[in-house]
Amino acid sequence: MGKSQKKRLMRRHNPMRVPDSHLPKGLESAAESSAKKEAVLPIMQKMESPDSSERKWACVAASNLIQNDPSTRRLLQGKNVVGSLITRLSDSEEEVWIEAAGALRNLCIDGGYDICAEMYNKNILAPLKAFVPRISSALSQFIDSPKSLPENARRVVYEFAENVITIFWCLSETSNKALNAINAIGFDSFPDLPTATVTAAAQSLYVLTDDNWPAIDAIRSETSDDRFVMLYVLCCGILGNISPLPPPSSAPNFDVSKDLIFPRLHPVISSVSLDAAVQRVQELVARQANEPLEIEKLSLKHVPKSDHKLSTELELEKLENRLRTVQLALEILTGVYATLPDPVAEAELGNDDREELEDGDGDGNMSDAPMEDAMDLDQSSQPVAGDLHTSLSLPSLVRPLLTLIQPTALSFPPPSAPSCHPPTTSALSCLNNIFLSLAAHPHSERCADDSAAQTIWSEIWTSLSKVGVDIAVGQEQKQVIWEIAVGVLWGVGKIWKGKLVPTEEHVRILMSICDASTDSQVQVKCIGALECLAQHPNSLDANRVISSYLLDILPTSTSPSPKGTEPLIQAVSALIDIYSDESLHYDVNFREGKFEDRLAQSVEGLRKAVRAINRKTETDLKLRGEEVRDNLIAFIKYRKELRF
Template sequence: MGKSQKKKAMRRHNPVRVPDSHLPKGLASASSTSTKNEAILPIIQKMESPDASDRKWACVAVSNLIQNDPSTRRFTARKKPRLTDSEDEVMVEAMGALRNLCIDGGYDICAEMYNKNILTPLKTFIPKISDVLSQYLESSKAAPESTQRLMYEFADNVITTLWCLSETSNKALNAINSINLIPFLMSFLASRDKLSIRPSQCLYVLTDDNDPAIASLKSDAGYISCLLSIVQPSEQPANGEAKDVNDYRQITLKVLSSATSISDACIGILRNISPLPPPSPASSIDIDKEIVLPLLQPVISSISLPEAASRAQQSVNSLASEPQIEKLSLKHTPKSDHKSTYEVELEQLEGNLRTVQLALEILTGACATLPDPSAGADEDAGGEEEEMEDDDEDMDGMNENSKSNESTASVTLLPSLVPSLLALIHPTALSFPPLAAPSPHPPTTSALSAIHISAMECLNNIFLSLATSSSPSVSADIEAGHKVWNEVWGCLGVVGTELGMGQERRMEMWEIGVGVLWGVAVVWKGTLSATEEQIQVLIRFCDGASDEATKVKCIGVLECLAQYPDSIPSNQIIANYLISLLPTSSPSPAGTESLIQATSALVDIYSDETLPYDVNFRQGGMLQALAVKGIDRKKPGGKDLRRRGEEVRDNLIAFIQYRRNLGL
């Protein structure tokens, strides 16, 4: 079972809104004829008007139309963005339209924008914004309020667009690295008391497994001091340990009041660039133990998802019952900042949810106390698949006492997170809407499902770490093990098994959830029993899984459940299934990793002939069944996989001989 990791290149393509894939019918709807297509053509034509007010209006109108309308986004993306204009307000609105296009359009449209060389004009904006910023900081009263507003809007639009593009591909990220954005972005944080722009989330993304950005941040001690001053205010103890957990309530409320989530994003930045370089005193700080865990735990404990979903539904219902504002037309200039009370409430609610999601994402890394499974990978590993996820860690590692120092977060701190995380995995009525009844508010649905998945990833890492550390105090709390086991199963039951097209988030929950079950089953091995229905669900999910990593997880859970001493019928069902996966004269239905895991599981289950369920091995003729099975040591796979296959094959041969010698 591999630890969950942040996806290095394309973690999330939609920083603040909902991507096309989460809209009703997903991207397929983009190919259909939009009801707004007839309106978009004359608006596009208005962008070439000699009248600046017409050009501004056209940019605002496009910005409004592209929200949550894939077809209009596709149509607009084919047009050349208007990023050169003699009027500042037109430029700001054009940049805002491009920002919304990148935010809502996702990877495909961001890639199209990058291919249209959108970075060239964006590069020229950075020094211009810096000049205006410097002038404003020297004399804020000299700049009219309208000028300040335009500067903030334009800077925010540029930064957010660069953020979106940086997550499009490694090619785009490398191009953005060449701009050297770190000094520009840090200048906003350094003057945060005077400026309303908070580019911390863009910085967080840029420093995620991105060496050039990390090196740039670490090269300036002032940058690190600035970040530390944000997450460790002077009124807080320097070591990050408050006298009372309630001391952090003020920080939590401050963080949750802003959609930009400056505090937890800065915590994430510090974690991305850790260890902090000496000789600064900050180099001695244990980022995970002294900052990440104590500061972010209150954040994830501060929100009730059922209450949030209920508030969102009430706002949606109220919004639907309001008199409709006259629809957009060429005769009625739209107001870009016109939002009803309910729309503002929905945006604030989504901002709070995204803050919790970001905190969970950072905690996921802090909870991964094991070495990266991809470290030292052979030639068969690599490419985008390796970047996206590392789930090929086998369970042998769980049976060893790893002393990894990759993360200094103590395993003893991890169980304290479990109650808060369990509260966040349970779906609400808006979390996973069926295809037949699309979400009434996709942004809220997107945020809620992201929180459930991120919380499940945290649990996955926690129980993988606990399983590897073999903590007696944790495994001795059998009641706690049963509680976690039942809650995860209850959650997956609510998620349901509608796992087809358009329900990818449900599948993610199942794939990660099975990993959590595996970790829990290892920690409390021999004390957890499962119902026959749960066993059959695991078997069906294993058979239906398309990737080896998920199959291995399912087999791992079944292996642990089979070792509950008194579950003789369950043991028999599981053993028969595992044997069915092994090859005979015909090819095995299992892949190489699944085959190795199943073989290893059978050896472990029946290595002690004194256990009650060993009767199944003797009476079921399993020795004879295993004797005619085998593992082809020439099976395809990486060096490590082949090496493990040979080891398991040797163990199987020795096991068969051992059982024969017993004469039972």
């Protein structure tokens, strides 16, 4: 039962961008659904124009058509807009390559993995590499001689640097090849700012902001709340990535995860109301219909202003940035939860330490803030730093995540329509790791509250009922959610095994997901969750249905298992666990159904399946398979010797 880890591919794809998975394949279908298809050919023609103003116009127009218009974006891709824009990065005119970088940056963000891979394959790193020393030199000049260039020129450099860095960032999450190629560029000089200069600037800011309200107000006005919080979250993530910090940077007992990351990021994930965000998005989209962008009237004078965005687009972007910040915080916390202490590590502690680990605390009063206070980071609201287990009280830990997994009106589109998707799957990944970590500490007082179990179980299923199991074209995100959710359900089931009352609907859904999936890990999670539900002592019917389903996964003397080796091993292990105590009320199903005979028929098939596992490439699975095989043989012998 694995924990969710950080995902490199598409990890930072904007949660509110419009995907194109709802579109039928092929350029013809894209042309039919694009409202701006007539603009594509002129744009591509002017991209190669001898007139630099036309080349610049083409880059600006492409940049705008890329955003939230997947049909037109696909048409531009069909005309090799990626290759043309990469060529324009080496243009003789500065304004052209500046605009080309902005368009490529938007392509990275909106187009996702496939376009980033195309850029890498078309050698975008070659021209980008040449920009690194130029940007570094310009930034150093700004520090050394602040008045050497006018403000508008500095702004152009800053925006261009941001675009280049964003492209590097997106490419880094495309593949290890791209990441290694970017590593090879070497960023020790990007920017090439002397440590003494950076330190002097920091010292100046420190003095200027020490009880000096005019300076404080000025600096605050230059830093948007959303960008500041994103920077705040990124700093936490960077420290987590490079921890443990080398001495003397950290105190002897300082733990980055428990003392820094959790107490600072937990308020961030509690700060956004998805319902309020969705309502505002819907209002802005309605307004946007009356605020069309006229491609031919794009300004080409002087420097680009706000990427030529409309007022509604800028406000939508602000909302998007808030959700991206929450999503990033969730991903960082997912990594923290994935590294909570294992039972083995806890067993090595002394009694006093173990008691401290198991002593949960917290007020559990987290709630959604209104949108206008969406990123309030008042330190008084943060939990007191301490042992990670102490600070992870179950109510305060889980409540904001349960809020974030509830789908909204924009989570899933109707068939063949675009969708804006809030960070539902990131919250589910956090829950997955939390409950799997808590399941490794079954004696924790945190898990003793049965009423909390019913509340958590009910809210997860309430969320999943809104997701639904009917997955239409363009709604593939539902499948992703279910694949993560079954791991959450298994984790909750393991913690409160035997205390969750199974319903016919829940059992049926878990079985149908297991049957529909071709992913062995998803099948294993479904089987694990069913195993936990089967152990409710008074639910004889559910126990019989689940056990019969698990028995159908087993091989017979003449045929192999209908599922893969790993689900088979999990099913055998589940049946042994369910019927390990013959005194339980539901054990009557084992006896009346003659499950012992069916298990005996599966032994040889299980032996063959385990024997076929490659010990070198699947060592852990091989060991687990051998253990379950031996347990099955011993279990059958034990049941035969029982006398009722």
